[in-house]
Amino acid sequence: xxxxxxxxxxxxxxxxxxxxxxxLRILQSASAAESRFDGKEVINLASNNYLGLTTHPKLxxxxxxxxxxxxxxxxxxxxxxxxxxxxxxxxERIADFKNVEACVVFQSGFAANAGTVSALLGLEDHxxxxxxxxxxxxxxxxxSRAKIRVFPHKDxxxxxxxxxxxxxxxxxxxxxxxxxxSMDGDIGPLPGLVEAAERHGAIMMVDDAHSSGVLGKAGxxxxxxxxxxxxxxxxxxxxxxxxGVLGGYVCGSRDLIEFLYHRARPFLFSTSHPPAVAAACxxxxxVLEQEPERIQNLWDNTKYFKQGLVAAxxxxxxxxxxxxxxxxGEAKTAHALSNGLFEEGVLALGIGFPTVAKGKARVRTIxxxxxxxxxxxxxxxxxxxxxxxxxIVV
Ligand SMILES: *Cc1c(COP(=O)(O)O)cnc(C)c1O
Numbered sequence: 001x002x003x004x005x006x007x008x009x010x011x012x013x014x015x016x017x018x019x020x021x022x023x024l025r026i027l028q029s030a031s032a033a034e035s036r037f038d039g040k041e042v043i044n045l046a047s048n049n050y051l052g053l054t055t056h057p058k059l060x061x062x063x064x065x066x067x068x069x070x071x072x073x074x075x076x077x078x079x080x081x082x083x084x085x086x087x088x089x090x091x092e093r094i095a096d097f098k099n100v101e102a103c104v105v106f107q108s109g110f111a112a113n114a115g116t117v118s119a120l121l122g123l124e125d126h127x128x129x130x131x132x133x134x135x136x137x138x139x140x141x142x143x144s145r146a147k148i149r150v151f152p153h154k155d156x157x158x159x160x161x162x163x164x165x166x167x168x169x170x171x172x173x174x175x176x177x178x179x180x181x182s183m184d185g186d187i188g189p190l191p192g193l194v195e196a197a198e199r200h201g202a203i204m205m206v207d208d209a210h211s212s213g214v215l216g217k218a219g220x221x222x223x224x225x226x227x228x229x230x231x232x233x234x235x236x237x238x239x240x241x242x243x244g245v246l247g248g249y250v251c252g253s254r255d256l257i258e259f260l261y262h263r264a265r266p267f268l269f270s271t272s273h274p275p276a277v278a279a280a281c282x283x284x285x286x287v288l289e290q291e292p293e294r295i296q297n298l299w300d301n302t303k304y305f306k307q308g309l310v311a312a313x314x315x316x317x318x319x320x321x322x323x324x325x326x327x328x329g330e331a332k333t334a335h336a337l338s339n340g341l342f343e344e345g346v347l348a349l350g351i352g353f354p355t356v357a358k359g360k361a362r363v364r365t366i367x368x369x370x371x372x373x374x375x376x377x378x379x380x381x382x383x384x385x386x387x388x389x390x391x392i393v394v
Contacts, residue, residue, distance in 0.1 A: 019336075020352055026038055030054060030055045031044065032055050033371045033372070037347055042345050043347065045346060046366065048242070050366070051294045051295065051298060053243060056244065056283075056284070058283045062282065066275040075271075078272045087105060094251065095251060100235065104249060104250050104257045106250070107272070108248050109237070110248065112136075112236050113136035113139075114139045115266040115267060116260060123146065124146075125144070126174070127144065127149070127176065128176070130154065133207070156191075156192025157192070160195075163202055173202035175193055175203070177189075177205075178210070179209075181323075183323075185319035190232070208222055208235060210241060219242060219295055221235070223235060233252050236250055244280075304373070308377075309380065313387075328361060330361055337363050337392065341382050344381075344386060346383070348364065
């Protein structure tokens, strides 16, 4: 009898031959500046834990307290009986933080994007999307069945041109960009995009997954960074990165949020966060305001580490944020660099096609607020050593 799934095995073998097969690294400690993976203590440059909140005592305490008072699960989806007071408090807290009317929290940033784009747009509508937007935006766009027009990365003029072509064409138009792009660490051209959206009556949507807690006043994100309050009607963020826990959210008008309560499919058909998650997220927003030095440390570390990489001769691409890629070209080289770094006590993962363009494979690094200078120096030394051995730098 033949195995109808045999093609999976063939594909896996091909990936192994091409050197792009990836085994999961197993984390055996907390996610922190230094962590234990696969039995080895390493400097962790592979997390999105920008501010070190995954292990913050106030978040831990809030989570434990919530478990004691409210148990471990919410029992249902939000629209049946799974809306807890904690969920509503968190949504109000985020809306205040982002200076908007209202907020809806989803199980993840992925669910927030996919659920929102597919709920807002339909078959007759148009989505104008940056070519490097996150996979969850792309999936949401496909689910919506709207017509998708992709513009070159960060090219606000090209986005405006597409919108101009659509002037007078029926259907709603959604212009959408990441605030910070997750593979290159560059910032979206929001002022130009917002202007184009306003000129052509399009809905502007920004995904601030990598910028909330990182950019803007007290980490309010790219909309605050560029002074665009009131001009981006659909703002997405995540609770899984700088906030240190899990979840995604959409901020905007009360109408937008109530519409999503009725139509966003992950909200309607997937169980809400456990109370510990909501409580820990609430505590994180307190910490953001009480400990501004965390964001300062994050940027100081970013500058220091990026300068060290550039001085060593590495290509860090277009990065403007704590996401710093080390671009090496071939996926095989990226994985070899990543493996060599691990041997030297540094975790930073190789990323190749199709996550990034062919020939643009890289090892991606993200420093956090809690890395010490000594750790960053050790990581830089490992990069120099392995980079020379592989002929990436001299
Ligand atoms: C990580 C990320 C998401 C998904 O967020 P999760 O909370 O991890 O699901 C969405 N958009 C962008 C741009 C991201 O980088």
